[in-house]
Amino acid sequence: MYELTQRRPQRRAARLGDGEGDLAKKRAAWRRDLRQHWPYYAMVLPALLSVLVFSYGPMFGMSLAFLDYSPVRGFFNSEFVGLKWFEAAFKSPFFLTALRNTVVIKGLQTLVGIPSALLLAVLLNEVRVKWFKSAVQTATILPYFISWVIIGTMFQNLLRSDGALNEILVNWLGMQPISILRDPQLFRWFIVLQDTWKFAGYFGTLYLAAMAAIDPALYEAALVDGANRWQQVWYVTLPCIRSTFITVVIWLAGYLIVGSFEQIYVQYNVSVYPTADILETLTFRLGIGRGQYSLATAVGLFQSIIAFGLMFLTNQVIKRLGSEETLF
Numbered sequence: 001m002y003e004l005t006q007r008r009p010q011r012r013a014a015r016l017g018d019g020e021g022d023l024a025k026k027r028a029a030w031r032r033d034l035r036q037h038w039p040y041y042a043m044v045l046p047a048l049l050s051v052l053v054f055s056y057g058p059m060f061g062m063s064l065a066f067l068d069y070s071p072v073r074g075f076f077n078s079e080f081v082g083l084k085w086f087e088a089a090f091k092s093p094f095f096l097t098a099l100r101n102t103v104v105i106k107g108l109q110t111l112v113g114i115p116s117a118l119l120l121a122v123l124l125n126e127v128r129v130k131w132f133k134s135a136v137q138t139a140t141i142l143p144y145f146i147s148w149v150i151i152g153t154m155f156q157n158l159l160r161s162d163g164a165l166n167e168i169l170v171n172w173l174g175m176q177p178i179s180i181l182r183d184p185q186l187f188r189w190f191i192v193l194q195d196t197w198k199f200a201g202y203f204g205t206l207y208l209a210a211m212a213a214i215d216p217a218l219y220e221a222a223l224v225d226g227a228n229r230w231q232q233v234w235y236v237t238l239p240c241i242r243s244t245f246i247t248v249v250i251w252l253a254g255y256l257i258v259g260s261f262e263q264i265y266v267q268y269n270v271s272v273y274p275t276a277d278i279l280e281t282l283t284f285r286l287g288i289g290r291g292q293y294s295l296a297t298a299v300g301l302f303q304s305i306i307a308f309g310l311m312f313l314t315n316q317v318i319k320r321l322g323s324e325e326t327l328f
Helices: 002-036 038-066 084-091 093-126 130-145 148-159 164-172 184-212 216-224 229-240 242-253 261-265 270-276 279-289 293-320
Strands: none
Touching: 002 038, 038 084, 038 293, 084 093, 084 293, 093 130, 093 184, 093 229, 093 242, 093 270, 093 279, 130 184, 148 164, 148 184, 148 261, 184 229, 184 242, 184 261, 184 270, 216 229, 229 242, 242 293, 261 279, 279 293
16 A cells, blocks of 8 residues: 555656656747748748737727726726626617618628629639630629729719719600619618629639639539530539638628628718618717717627627538538
8 A cells, every 4th residue: 555655646746747848848849940940930920910919909998898988087997887888789779770780781792792703703614715704804803902982982973863873764764863872772782782793703703713623524524424514513513612612601601790881881871771770880980979989899799799609600500511611
């Protein structure tokens, strides 16, 4: 018995010694790697600092959602109020309207945008005239690089009462003028189609890049089996870009509750608030317009948590369905 009691501390010390030895080896290996590859670490350092300062640093501001914050009192002297501002947001009819509008608009943009980008990519992939394919691809991806401010100004000039659209409707077609930017229902669909026009080329390029990696032998085998062009698309092209498509779906799932602030803010007005006011514009008015910083932060924090939950849930559903192309 005495020998057993003496051996246990020795074994524990040996295990601890082995753990410390492994840790020392890892530290030595890390220092050696740092000395050998320090230029690469130096190149990464600015990006790392940028992420820490501009991405993780502002997360300290989430504490405003639980404080009765005042710029005069500051962070540390403001009273802790718990979930008061979350309760105030959930009881506000403006919050519920903005939440509904955000989900509806982003849902429609996703349902219209994903198939549109996929269809554009499939059609471009089937084009054999290179110059025409390049021209169409350039024209469709160009809107992605244009600021929403410029796009909003351009469409406001086109759609105003004396703009080009109403000139064509009234003088050429003999129809009544329409006011898309002031009609709540028309404005919602205008936002959806405008978003599709801007981003279809970008996501279509992602799909085209995935299609370029498909083995041509698969198309040759399908052709030998008697498949026509559309059957080749259905049985070869679409299955081969499945991983890219699933990644895009998981990515966009997190944005189902995150609206496009710039797109709506530069084009909407009071007459379309019932269908166009989203959480981002509401947060902007609360925080910047009214100085209700804690309430605005609570709305934004709620939005971020739901967005992460949607992305995680979509990822888990796809994983349960048997797909290996998941993010985590």
